[in-house]
Amino acid sequence: MSATDINEKGTNMHVFVTGASGWIGSATVDELLTAGHRVTGLARSDTSAAAVQAKGAEVLRGDLDDLEALRRGADAADGVVHLANKHDFAHPEVSDAAERAAVETLGEALVGSGRPLVVASGVARLAGDRAATEADPNPAVGPHSMRGGGENRALDFVDQGVRTVIARFAPTVHGSGDSGFVSLITEAARRHGAAAIIGEGSNGWAAVHRTDAARLVRLGLEGAPAGTRMHVTAEDAVPTRDIARAIGDALGVPVTTIEPADAVDHFGFVGPFYAMEMAATSTATRDLLGWQPTGPTLLEDIAAGAYTAARS
Structure with missing residues (x-):
């Protein structure tokens, strides 16, 4: 199957997007609308709803705990992109439970339809001390595992007629305005008056620019x-x-x-993540979909002031 064959199959879809006003979600909504798709975005607040509407998308009010709203959104759509996550690092069990329930609700709504369900995941803890590949299974299985085992639960629906696609994101989806891990690491450097390396700093992080990520999701x-x-x-x-x-x-x-033992004191909750090996290749993904990143690199974005200029 060529990239042309793949791309021609997905035109003029009505897409339900969770996390539509978020960092990755808002770029994905832009990408989908530019490609000619109709988008309905889940919005939990007036501010989020206004941001989604301003892009030209429709709004469905609700959040990840509103399973009925998720079901309605999926029922009415030709495909679903699930990007929302509570990211409650202080209470991961809350995030995990919400993620699993959301994936199950969306998957059940699409059973037997052949419609696509794109589910966000990550590359952390896939391959130990080497770069993860697409062939590496996710070890998170069951409701009490990382992200509620959502990746594997979503893949369960393949045998039930759902075109599940897992989007394993790099630990940093970077760009101007990013408030994720690199922003937190930058704020720690500002707070302490020094940018810290944990140990030898030889562990690697995969990275992707926000616009490239949105294009691949599409x-x-x-x-x-x-x-x-x-x-x-x-x-x-x-x-x-x-x-x-x-x-x-x-x-x-x-x-x-x-020292690694001081990572939490220096960086806060992001410290253990910063010390992890989170490298990953995308060779199989590029070969399948003809995706070639064109955005700036992470270091180029940092040098250009993406994480510092607005706060100077």
């Missing part, structure tokens, strides 16, 4: 085969020591080294 929705695991990663492994040095240069602060 391509997967439009025609990736059922059971596909896409790696939304443009750079396989940016060494965390290079990230720290780039942040130090951008802020004009020195670079220091801290």
Whole structure:
């Protein structure tokens, strides 16, 4: 199957998007609308609803705990992109339970239809100390595992006539306005007056620019085969020591080294993630969908002030 064949199968769809006003979701809504799709975005607040409407998308009010709203959104759509997540790092069991319930609700609504369900996941903890590939299974199984085992639960629906596609995102989906991990690491450097490297800083983080991520989500929705695991990663492994040095240069602060045991004290909850190996390749994804990233690299974004200029 060629990329052309895949892309031609997904035109003029009505797409239900959860997380439609979020960092990745808002870019995905733009991408889908530009490609000619109709979009309905889940919105939990007046502010989110206004942001979704301003883009030209329709709004369905609700949140991840409103399973009836999720069901209605999926029932009315030709395909679903599930990007929302509570990200309650203080109470992960809450996020995990909500994620599993949402995936099950969306999947059940699509059973027997052949319609696509794109579910967000990540590359963390897939392959230990090497770069993860699309062939690596996700070890998170069951409702009490990471993200509620949502990736594997979503794939269960393939045998029930759902075209499940997993989007495994890099730990940093970067760009100007990002408030994720790199923003938190930058704020720690600002707070301490030094950009810290944990240990040798040899562990690598996969990275992808926000616009490239949104384009790949669209391509997967439009025609990736059922059971596909896409790696939304443009750079396989940016060494965390290079990230720290780039942040130090951008802020004009020195670079220091801290011990892994001090990571939480220095960075907060993001410390253990910053110390993890989260490298991942996307070779199979690119070959399948003809996706080629075109956005700036993570270090280019940092150097351009994506994480520092607005706060200077």
